[in-house]
């Protein structure tokens with residue numbers, strides 16, 4: 001496994017700034033994490049994928065800004081819901097994938113969400129939940145309403161897609177998460193500004209009281 005942690009901002013030749021967005025894909029074994037990643041990167045569905053955990057990149061232009069989307073396609077160990085601190089530290093946002101025909105994989109997403117919300121760095125991080133394999137309606141065991149409800153309760157985005165059938169739905173998933181990451185960064189920046197003002201004001205009044 002080769003993991004390259006890149007700097008968040010990279011100056012382009014035109015002296016513009018290219019923003020890096022790191023997306024971590026989590027979910028149980030065989031839910032279609034690699035299929036979604038490959039669909040997004042190449043528009044293709046190839047059916048069978050090797051067992052290589054890796055980070056892939058694609059550059060998109062969103063609202064006139066170049067965004068380098070790095071995707072860490074994690075590998076699940078059986079129905080295990082674990083992930084590493086390193087993965088959490090790296091990620092700006094996460095896609096949690098389950099298979100709509102596999103209830104156990106939905107429970108893995110629920111558990112992973114709990115772990116994420118408990119971690120300090122990621123408690124407020126943007127998350128999009130994805131029910132994959134929508135083409136297999138006849139084998140469905142998790143309803144769309146259940147997915148929606150979990151996403152609403154946990155303040156996450158939600159999509160049902162088929163990596164096998166369409167590119168567009170998969171594109172929407174990644175672009176929605178990029179938007180959420182941008183909104184979260186803007187919010188953090190404005191909160192840091194407010195905290196700075198509060199600190200300056202308290203410093204002035206603290207000084208006056210001391211005089």
Ligand SMILES: Nc1nc2c(ncn2[C@@H]2O[C@H](COP(=O)(O)OP(=O)(O)OP(=O)(O)O)[C@@H](O)[C@H]2O)c(=O)[nH]1
Nearest residue numbers: 029030031032033034035047049076133162163164
């Ligand atoms: N019918 C259908 N099959 C899919 C879809 N997405 C993935 N698959 C199949 O599901 C199987 C597992 O897909 P992967 O993308 O390897 O799943 P993964 O989550 O990356 O699996 P691990 O890396 O082992 O954790 C493959 O046989 C895919 O062809 C889908 O949307 N519909």
